[in-house]
Amino acid sequence: MVETTGGGPDDGTAEVLDRPLPDGVRRRVVQIVSDGFGGLTIGELPAQLRQYARFAPNRRAKFAGNAMAAALESDPLFRQRISEKLREAQPELCGALDSGSPPPAADPLDVAAAAYVLRPAGWVKLVAAAGEEAQRADAERADEESRAELERLRTELERARDQHRTEAERLRAELESAKREAEALHRKLRAALSDVKRGDAALRKVQGEIEALRAEGQAQVSAAESEARRLKARLGEVEAALEASRRAAREGRSVEDMRVRLLLDTVLDAAQGLRRELALPPVSVRPADSVDAVEPGRMTPKDIAARALSEHDPAILDQLLALPQAHLVVDGYNVTKTGYPQMPLEKQRLRLLGQLSQLAAQTGAEVTCVFDGAELAAPVLLAPPRGVRVLFSKPGVTADELIRQLVRAEPPGRPVIVASTDREVADGVARAGARPVASAMLLKRLS
Numbered sequence: 001m002v003e004t005t006g007g008g009p010d011d012g013t014a015e016v017l018d019r020p021l022p023d024g025v026r027r028r029v030v031q032i033v034s035d036g037f038g039g040l041t042i043g044e045l046p047a048q049l050r051q052y053a054r055f056a057p058n059r060r061a062k063f064a065g066n067a068m069a070a071a072l073e074s075d076p077l078f079r080q081r082i083s084e085k086l087r088e089a090q091p092e093l094c095g096a097l098d099s100g101s102p103p104p105a106a107d108p109l110d111v112a113a114a115a116y117v118l119r120p121a122g123w124v125k126l127v128a129a130a131g132e133e134a135q136r137a138d139a140e141r142a143d144e145e146s147r148a149e150l151e152r153l154r155t156e157l158e159r160a161r162d163q164h165r166t167e168a169e170r171l172r173a174e175l176e177s178a179k180r181e182a183e184a185l186h187r188k189l190r191a192a193l194s195d196v197k198r199g200d201a202a203l204r205k206v207q208g209e210i211e212a213l214r215a216e217g218q219a220q221v222s223a224a225e226s227e228a229r230r231l232k233a234r235l236g237e238v239e240a241a242l243e244a245s246r247r248a249a250r251e252g253r254s255v256e257d258m259r260v261r262l263l264l265d266t267v268l269d270a271a272q273g274l275r276r277e278l279a280l281p282p283v284s285v286r287p288a289d290s291v292d293a294v295e296p297g298r299m300t301p302k303d304i305a306a307r308a309l310s311e312h313d314p315a316i317l318d319q320l321l322a323l324p325q326a327h328l329v330v331d332g333y334n335v336t337k338t339g340y341p342q343m344p345l346e347k348q349r350l351r352l353l354g355q356l357s358q359l360a361a362q363t364g365a366e367v368t369c370v371f372d373g374a375e376l377a378a379p380v381l382l383a384p385p386r387g388v389r390v391l392f393s394k395p396g397v398t399a400d401e402l403i404r405q406l407v408r409a410e411p412p413g414r415p416v417i418v419a420s421t422d423r424e425v426a427d428g429v430a431r432a433g434a435r436p437v438a439s440a441m442l443l444k445r446l447s
Helices: 023-037 047-052 057-063 065-074 076-089 091-098 108-118 123-278 315-321 332-339 345-363 399-409 423-431 439-446
Strands: 327-331 366-371 388-392 416-419 435-437
Touching (some): 023 076, 076 091, 076 108, 091 108, 315 345, 315 435, 315 439, 327 399, 332 345, 332 366, 332 399, 332 439, 345 439, 416 423
Parallel strands (some): 327 366
């Protein structure tokens, strides 16, 4: 309960407010104090409010609201000064309150706040009536919100019912369609069973015909065997006559062979002379150059797993590379992972390519080294060594597939050797006509 002191029994200052000041009335009271605050001097302000003298009205109401409300309640002189400022700002409202007849059109909260500051006779009733009016307004607003929410829920319920009816109709239509399909399938099943029965009957008929044909075939085989024996006897006679003809032809063969050899030498000499006359350059483009791949300097390769095959004698590799026009295709990372996996990838490539360059110089064979570059993300700065073609697979293409493309690009009959311990690669190139060798064999030969 809040009590006020000072004044006589006629001015209302002795009246007591038996309930807390309503929030709406309190906010209006703080605003009135804040508005009148600026018109007072520092000396006219209570000591606890002087620190807010230079604040703007809105900022003063925000930060000094509690202090101003307490000073208004406890300091009659400060309340009197604020009352004077209020009378200057709202003379009509204040005059109506002094006469005991507040304007009917005025806001109840403004009337209650002004009555709280001025303290005319009956101000407690005005404050209580304003609080009740605010509560009634809040209740009406809550009731309106409840009715609006109820209407929204009813609308959503109707929409949900409509959706439910639509979904139920759709499901009934699908059920009817499923029933019709099931009936059609039953009819097809009965027709299929009838076809199976007819097929069984036809099968039994065919089996009988096969037995008859088998018996007829046995008779024909017997007749064929007799005919074969007769033909063998006749073949012996023909072979004897052929041998006699061969002996008679050998005497004239030497002359014919001499003529054929003379014609062959003439053709060879003419071909060599034609090549000298045309000054044909040596072949510089190889089938492997036509395969689409990533060249060094474009992308960085990733590692591949090494799958081991059995090792063989490296002397076999020397024999293969000694064949005319031999082409050695090397699965790069497969070999380096087998020989020196602890080294960084860049050093693995440099070491292998240097050794392959020496091998190409020693054997004169064409050498192509393939590295897996399916997921390269940066350029690889690499200068291919002399005598070695270096290729990286394109994104989305593995080194294994690039090796198989190289093998398929070669003409039939050319010796192609593929160095890899990958079983899938070895089997694939073997089917394409190439000779797979283990990576360990190449490493022994390079060392």
